[in-house]
Amino acid sequence: MRLPKLSKLELQIMEALWSGGPLAIREIQETFPQKGRPAYTTVQTMVYRLEVKKALRRARKIGNAHIFEALLSRDAAQRRLVDDFLGMFGGRMQPVMAQLIEAGNLTPKDVVDAEKLLRDLSKKRKDA
Amino acid sequence: MRLPKLSKLELQIMEALWSGGPLAIREIQETFPQKGRPAYTTVQTMVYRLEVKKALRRARKIGNAHIFEALLSRDAAQRRLVDDFLGMFGGRMQPVMAQLIEAGNLTPKDVVDAEKLLRDLSKKRKDA
DNA sequence: TAGCATCTATTACGATTGTAGGTGGAAATA
DNA sequence: TATTTCCACCTACAATCGTAATAGATGCTA
Numbered sequence: 001m002r003l004p005k006l007s008k009l010e011l012q013i014m015e016a017l018w019s020g021g022p023l024a025i026r027e028i029q030e031t032f033p034q035k036g037r038p039a040y041t042t043v044q045t046m047v048y049r050l051e052v053k054k055a056l057r058r059a060r061k062i063g064n065a066h067i068f069e070a071l072l073s074r075d076a077a078q079r080r081l082v083d084d085f086l087g088m089f090g091g092r093m094q095p096v097m098a099q100l101i102e103a104g105n106l107t108p109k110d111v112v113d114a115e116k117l118l119r120d121l122s123k124k125r126k127d128a
Numbered sequence: 129m130r131l132p133k134l135s136k137l138e139l140q141i142m143e144a145l146w147s148g149g150p151l152a153i154r155e156i157q158e159t160f161p162q163k164g165r166p167a168y169t170t171v172q173t174m175v176y177r178l179e180v181k182k183a184l185r186r187a188r189k190i191g192n193a194h195i196f197e198a199l200l201s202r203d204a205a206q207r208r209l210v211d212d213f214l215g216m217f218g219g220r221m222q223p224v225m226a227q228l229i230e231a232g233n234l235t236p237k238d239v240v241d242a243e244k245l246l247r248d249l250s251k252k253r254k255d256a
Numbered sequence: 257t258a259g260c261a262t263c264t265a266t267t268a269c270g271a272t273t274g275t276a277g278g279t280g281g282a283a284a285t286a
Numbered sequence: 287t288a289t290t291t292c293c294a295c296c297t298a299c300a301a302t303c304g305t306a307a308t309a310g311a312t313g314c315t316a
Binding site: 257258259260261262263264265266267268269270271272273274275276277278279280281282283284285286 | 287288289290291292293294295296297298299300301302303304305306307308309310311312313314315316
């Protein structure tokens, strides 16, 4: 399981750790908007499961509370996400782009940004 | 359940109907590559579940075999897919594009195609 | 120190997904 | 017609996910 598959809720928990550094369960729970915030033990369960998947680990303890930190990087998790998503489209990029554009998810600005990113990237690769 | 969520296998079954027209279970099963092809009854189970979700229906009968046809359009299904996917990224397009580019899934040609699509689309919208 | 608040650890349960076996009936074929 | 093949329908089961309750341990506070 080199790149574990994470569900949406698991992703949200990882996001808390990625952007907020090592956190306790309670702190992770509080990163969710009050409206519809999952119960403490729900977050706890998911954290334990993420631990089993080696996506995070117990870094240290404060009082009797464990502090968890991400093991899996945001980038790796998102790579897996993208791969699965492309798999849903038969691995072909074209229909994905078409869908994004048709549905209005992809704006002209996004495309311009993408071009710039591509340019920067190919430059970096040449330099390296 | 206006736009039902479909799993990967369900998607593949729908894909068979979208591209192959109304089909019997056996025919759907045979659209899968021999290597790793799911059992007949596996396909059957998924078809029944898609029926419950109103993603397809029994169109007619040939002999004692039912012929199924898609009710849900490919476009609608993919829209749902994209929405869920974006939801995983917090609904922001930017990190998605960044990820696609970093991972090499999005090539310069894809971006050029995207531009053309965007132009055509804005033209069509103006005309309409 | 007694009690309240907070954590941990364990257990449970329904829904969804992928997987498929078994049984009985219908159709094609020998 | 007898037999083989195919199909429909029902049932089952393990894994994952979201949800959370409960019980027991620990730590803070009056």
